[in-house]
Structure formats: C-alpha cells, structure tokens
Amino acid sequence: MLKILKYSFYDLMRSRWSYVYFVFYLLLGVVLLFLNNNLSKAVITLMNVIIVLVPLIGTIFGVMYYYNSKEFTELLLAQPLKRSSIFLGQYLGVALSLSMSLILGLGIPFVFYGLFRSNDIWDFSLLLITGTFLTFIFTALAFNIALSNENRIKGFGYAILLWLFLAVIYDGLFLMSLILFEDYPLDKLSLFGTMLNPIDLSRTLILLKLDISALLGYTGAVFKKFFGTNFGLIVSIIMLSVWVVLPVLRIVYKSNRKDF
Template sequence: MMTLLKIIKYQLHDLLRGKWFIIYTAVFFLLTDGLFRFGGDPGQVSLSLMNVVLFIIPLVSIVFGTMFFYNSREFMELLLSQPISRISLYLGLYLGLALPLSAVYLIGVGVPFMYHAGIQTGSYWILLLVGVSLTWVFTALAFLIAVMSEQRVKGVGMTIVLWLFFAILYDGIILFILFALEDYPLEKLTLILSLFNPIDLGRILMLLQFDIAALMGYTGALFSKFYGNMFGSAVAVFALWTWCAIPVWLGYRAFSKKDF
C-alpha cells in the first residue's frame, strides 16, 4: 500500500513537469469561462460543455494514456527489478495518471462554475461525474491497449480506432440495427445496447438531467422512463464504473504475465 502511494507520488512528480497538464487545464478553464461570458446560464453552459466532454475527454485520456504507458517503460523496468509487486506498479501507474487527469478536469471546469454561478445543483454535478468517469474508463482502456501491444504506432492507432468506434461508429451501428429490425419491439434491446458504450452512458446520464429526453423521441421517452429514476441512473453509473473495472483487471492480468 505504501509502495503504491509512493509510485503515485513519483508519477505525479514526473507528469507535473510536462506542459500537457497546463494546456489541458487551460482548455477547460477558458472554454467554461468563455461560455459564461457569452451570456449562458449555468444550464446552457453545462449543455454546451457536454459535447466537448463527451468527445475530448475520451480522446485525450485514451491517447495520452497509451503514450504515457509506453513512455513509462524505463520506469517499469527499473522498478520491477526491485522488490516491488506488479500489482502495485500497475495500479500506481494507473492511479498516477487517472487522478491528476480528473483533478485537472475538475479544476478547469469547476473553478469558473464556482465564481460565475456559485455551487449549482443537478446538471453541473452530473457533468463533473460523467467527465471524471469517462477519464477513468478511457485511461483504463488506454493501459489495456498499451499492455497488449508492444508496438507504439500500432497501440496509438488502436486507441484512435477505439475512440472513433465509441464516439461515432457505435451510434451508427445502433441506428442501423434499429432500422433493420423496425418491425420488432426494440425497447429492451436499445437499453441493453446503450450499456455497451461508455460515451453513450455518459450522454444519457446528462441528457436526462436537461429534461430534453423527449427530443430523442420514442426511445428517449423509454430512456427517461428507465434511466430517469434513481434506479436507472444508478444502473448507468454502475455500468460506467464496470467499464473502468474490467479493463483495469484485464490489463493487470496481461501485465502480470508480461516479459520485460
């Protein structure tokens, strides 16, 4: 446990030297602040930020996560010849990236919110929750890909394909299925399919908060019926965190068998 905390400490130390983090914070900060200055009320600002959060956070987390893992190769080789377990090293690297990435997001979005609108309820918290959850999910996926693939170029390529799949292609596939099977009742199927895409889960959680689920038509009404109540939201949050836990576990399993 102590070792884990120390590894996180050294990762933080190393990361904070890079300019990445300053840029990442600045982007969120300026964007949120700008949206407020252009006269949005907190609800509108959250809604505009939603689209950024749903695309940018997964992309940055997954690409930066893989690159970070490849760049830590030397650190891993050095530590693994010391009396340190692979589990503390893997979790240390993971937490050492996921924690600062989430902190940076919380600061970048949270601080402008605080001074423009005070502490808000509802959509604002969901926005923060979804952003943090997506950071953890996509960092976990990034590590999984980096452990499985020795070649950097292939690994980074795979992360972009995976991001495209979740961010864009998946919805297309769902639409195609719905269209192809339009003669059948599809409510349950759609609900289930939405669980298999973390970005969709985030989007649903947020849209329901904005009370515009009706715009999504028939399935929207269904989502709102299911996800809108406490139980439905709990299922969505649980599914999101399962999306984090399973890749972390698979990644660790591959890492524990890896040759260095």
C-alpha cells in the same frame, strides 16, 4: 503502490501537458460562461465537449504516458515490487491528474460565475462525475492497449481507433440496427446497446437530467420506467463503475503475465 502513484502524479503535475489540458478547460469554461450568459445552456455545450474530448485525451495521454515511461517501468520491475502495484500506481497517477485538470479547469470558472447560487449545480456535478468516470475508463483502456502492443505506432493506432469506434462508429451501427429492426419492439435493445458503450452511457446519464426523460417517455413504457425514475440513474452509474473495474482487472492480469 501509493509511492508509485505519488511519483507518477507529481511527475505528470510537472509536465507541460497537464497544464495545457487544465488551461484548455479553464478557457473553455470561461468562454462558454461569459459569452453565453446562460448556465444551463453552457452545461449542454460542455456535455458535447466532455463526451467527445475527455475519452480522446484519456486514451492518447494514457498510451503516451505508458510508452514514455517504459524505461522507468523496466527499472522499477527490477526492484522487489509487486507488478500490479507498479502498473496500477501509474494508471491511477495518470487518471487522477487528468481528472484533476478537468475538475479544476471547469470548476473554477463555474464557481466564479456563481454556481453555488444556481439550480444547475446538480447537472454540473453530474457532468464532472461522468467526466471523471470517462477519464478513468479510457485511461484504463489505453493502458490495456499499450500493455498488449510493444509497437508504439500500432498502440497509438489502436487507441485512436478505439476512440473513433466508441465515439462515432458505434452510434452509427447502433442507429442502423435500430432502423433495420424498426418493426420489432426496440426499447430493450436500445437500452442494452447504450449500456455497452461508456460514451453513450454517460451521454444518456447527463441527458436524463436535462431534456431526454420526457422525450423518451414518449417512446414506450420501458423507457419511461427506466428514465423516469432514479432506477436509470443508479443502473447507469453501476454500469460505469463496471466499465472502470473490468479494464483495471485486465491491467492487473496482463501485467502479471507479461514478459518484459
């Protein structure tokens, strides 16, 4: 598995798209920092970018990589290798290279700006951690979609739809249901709703450290307990890990049964 991982990783490192992705984040970081002159405001803007763009790029890139390397995958399948290690190797290769572009691209300008001397280093590391989680989650979801769909166009369609659903439509439905049931106690429902969507989950996780905690305390005791303490942070991170593990397990399951 490590060999395949290494191969996919180097293959992607040489590809143009990794550089484009890296340079995009580098530019974003530089522009935000040197136009804004305010580290903590830059962190908020970056959060908006990360929770929208990272999943999108993760999904598209994952699907694209799977379809493009299909012939090579079939060649590998002819060798005496475990199927799960082939697909997991590829998945980890994609996810790691994307995460690396993200961390280096955003990290370098912030380090030059003087991150280590600033108090915002925790907010920023949390941002990078959730960004990495999101990359792993959405690449895994993309591999799932690609494994289940032979048709490329369909695969891409589903991938985009998945992103659109989790990034935008889900929140709309969520908001509607909250307003619809406003006569009932909603705090548990809304916490539950957040847990079910990795994008919402990462957003609240970052906002916990920024501005939401006191605003949420305003709403009720359950929120206050959840968001006012480290309990919320720990539960959110566990949920994000679950969000990585479940799709990965499905990759293993699906790849073992798939007929190529």
